[in-house]
Amino acid sequence: MRPVVVTGLGTLSSPGAGEECLAAALRNGVPITGEVDRSEGLHGPHFARTACLLPRDVMDPWLSTRQARRMSPASRMAVVAAAMAVKDAGMEEGSFAGDEAAVALGTAFGSTSFTYKLLKQIRDEGALAVSPFLFMETVANAHAGQVALAHSATGANFTISQREASGLLALCRGADLVRHGRSSRVLAGAVDEVSPIQHAALAAYRALARDAMGVERAQVFGANRSGFLVAEGATIWMLEDEQAARGRGAPLRARIAAIVRANDCTAEATDWGVGHQHLGSQLRAGLARQGIDLDSIDRVVSGASGALRGDRLEGLTLISAFGAKALPPILCPKAVTGEYGGGFLAAALMALDGVDWRLARTLGEVDPNIDLRPHGGESMGPAQRVLVTSLATGGAGCWLVLERSD
Amino acid sequence: MATLTQLVITGLGVVSPFGAGVEVLWEALLAGETAIRTLSLFDTGVHRTSIAAQVPGVRAGLIRRSSKGGHLDRVTRTDQFALTAAREAMGTAKLLPGSSEMARAGLFFGSSTGGMLEAESIVMAAGLGHGKYSHVGGQAECAPANALAREVGIGGPAETIASACSASTMAFEAAFMSLTSGEVSLALVGGSDGLCELTYAGFNSLRAVDSCPARPFRQDREGLSIGEGSGVLVIESLEHALDRGVEPLAVLAGTGTSCDAHHMTAPHPEGRGAWRAMTQALGAQVGASSTVDFVNTHGTGTPHNDLSEGRALKRLLGDRLAQVPVTATKGSVGHLLGACGALEAVVTVLCLQHRRLPPVPGAGPLDPEVEIDLCLGQPRELTSCRSALSVNLAFGGANAAIHLGRYEGKSE
The missing domain is CATH 3.40.47.10 (Thiolase/Chalcone synthase)
Known part of the structure; x- marks a missing residue:
């Protein structure tokens, strides 16, 4: 099987866009969280309140209003992280394209905000009022499709949804595509958005970190842990056939x-x-x-x-x-x-x-x-x-x- | 003739809108029946159309059942389809739940709705009660696979492909890679999807649903009919099957996937991506399509899909287009969304086994722009039946195809 290397990384997380923001947050050891919108009344009185939310406008330098208009929040994140990964891999705009270019994304929930909006449309306005645009983006593979569209990637296009393992499974399946000679380059990773309905549901399941001393924190492996912090964002790696990557002088960040x-x-x-x-x-x-x-x-x-x-x-x-x-x-x-x-x-x-x-x-x-x-x-x-x-x-x-x- | 390292299919199971079981489906298909009827699962009075292919006799709602560990577990309607189909497939393949064989097996599954029917009830109900959130857990696309993995004791990889209508066909590609690399020695591959208001209203909003039962490749076709159900197949190497004393039903010769990167909901007008997926499934070899003796098409009945797919077939088969018969299972069972690829793979295996192609029900002239030989009226006896393609295309431009061969015995 062909060796696979990582040549690029694009990441959007609550600290911001790119590795440096994330590295700074990791150095500080403190998550950057914000209050989740509770105006819909979906949350119970004792539900968790916060999540790792993307800073407002963080995607603006990467995505025009026109591009963003027809995308769910999760699709926007995926498209931006993919563009960052392509750039980080030292590829010229448009050079990722083609039949050898694949996309493999993992998402635990897909676009829950659009799914919720669509269901509310059916409930409140009737089924005939449903927006086809909303429906298109409720499909779990919409993010991978949007990335493929943005980069003219006509190779394999996988979306994996396996809860918390979705992202790593997608990376591995993306690597498999290269290892088996199905693709020479793959944009692979994870994307998820945080919506009030998803946050409330996780809180109802008692999955989320609850208030301890006035702050919700994930105490990983801690004796008093009470759950995790839910996060939104996208992280995409550029995976390449090692020989091809070396041939184009790509930055080799790691080998799988x-x-x-x-x-x-x-x-x-x-x-x-x-x-x-x-x-x-x-x-x-x-x-x-x-x-x-x-x-x-x-x-x-x-x-x-x-x-x-x-x-x-x-x-x-x-x-x-x-x-x-x-x-x-x-x-x-x-x-x-x-x-x-x-x-x-x-x-x-x-x-x-x-x-x-x-x-x-x-x-x-x-x-x-x-x-x-x-x-x-x-x-x-x-x-x-x-x-x-x-x-x-x-x-x-x-x-x-x-x-x-x- | 198959070589020992070649992958073979040794088990089949389905839950279709005709009911549970491979035989039930096969007989209905050969009789040219359609299961697309008035939908009773939810109130269609508020929707633009009122028909679908609904699985009979399975109620909506979470079912509490005793799990292996003795505690109560909850499964959705879609999970139940998967569990029933898997039991049949494993029975054919002489596999027992919880056996050491299953502890080494992988599960590669497709779904697009999971348990959305149960989950959407919490939003649809006026006044959202916090206690109702228990319904949401089953919504995930991976819920049917998780239920199945738990039920049969999968110890190897468990992976849900959520690539809309190509999901379970792509599951074959994932399984193919895991089996040929030696990661697993046996795989359950399949898909399960259930009807729900979200997809029903969504496809209607796209004007993609025909008010009559779907008429794939007919000139007056107006769209698809949504269906539901599950298909599950057991795949292993020939050597592994023979060691277990199991007779192969068909050969999994190849898989292919591609993306149109053209439009989020409309296929490439020339079927470029579909052609690439089919070509890759055939091993990208010149002349490989010459062994293809029939095609089980995606054939949704939407004007764009059928035209695009027809053009892809024309490019693939060239002068042979008129000699290669084509069927479209969705004319009988509707569009099972993420599960359609698995159910249609089961049908394709049955065609190879029986050397017969079921007719596509319905009436009306064929679309003259699609120059295919659609099987109509009566089942077609296949004088040559070496291999077949089963094709599925999805939103996001995601295409997938599998190449299945008739099992003629082991080569020495």
């Missing part, structure tokens, strides 16, 4: 060394399961099959988010996979980036180059039942290999190993 996917069938539809031993053995066996020694992994970028059962499953899975081997430092960027929207995937790529994040600020006391201490904030230089993890409610699990390409 291994992909492992598994399912925990103890999980219910909206919760994490308890199958850490199965997931751990699948991870260990999958890495071994691809020639990756666990000792060669020098840091883990964990998908743990502050979820009560999710963090437990994540921690016990890592402990199970590594067995008697010492765990490498565990980084937990979702304490800052929030869950969904792919900020964590941007952080994963950045972690390969070095880390000076102060994530410990958000952690509090570590959960003694997991027995896993996340990285405490000391600076770390570049890594050789980073394991990126993502476990989802419903049971899906996905892991990816990034390594230096130099």
